[in-house]
Amino acid sequence: MKTSGDKYGLLAVSYTKKLVQTKQIPGKDGWENEARKVFDKDSYITKGCPRNCFLGICSEGLINGIPEGNYTSSILNREYGVTAINILRKNDAYKDRPQQLWKEVLKVKNLDDNKKHNHQMHVVCALWNAGLIISEKA
Secondary structure (H helix, E strand, C coil), X not given: CCCHHHHXXXXXXXXXXXXXXXXXXXXXXXXXXXXXXXXXXHHHHCCHHHHHHHHHHHHCCCECCCCCCCCCCCCHHHHHHHHHHHHHHHCHXXXXXXXXXXXXXXXXXXXXXXXXXXXXXHHHHHHHHCCCECCCCC
């Protein structure tokens, strides 16, 4: 049985593939439309942290096939996603360990190690493992 974190990762991958295939730009409404295919509870569909992490990564131009743009106003979740990608670029040992990746993000960001993540790292790990993250930003 897949956890909700795993489902957010699968959602990020499927939404990315749809965006690239249809040449659409990412957005909150598109994410939530895709989330309805994965989740049946509104609280999961509208959960901001994984969505804004995804949109933040897209905004930075870090996903193959999605142009850099302004897809979210989120600052923190964008930073968490970008930081996680930079960690994976140096050492992808965390690619299947979202909890440990989160701990590394907290270290880099100098944040309280008791701060809980909200599935942002599942999004990053799934995109990384699917080969959808640009390996190095030019």
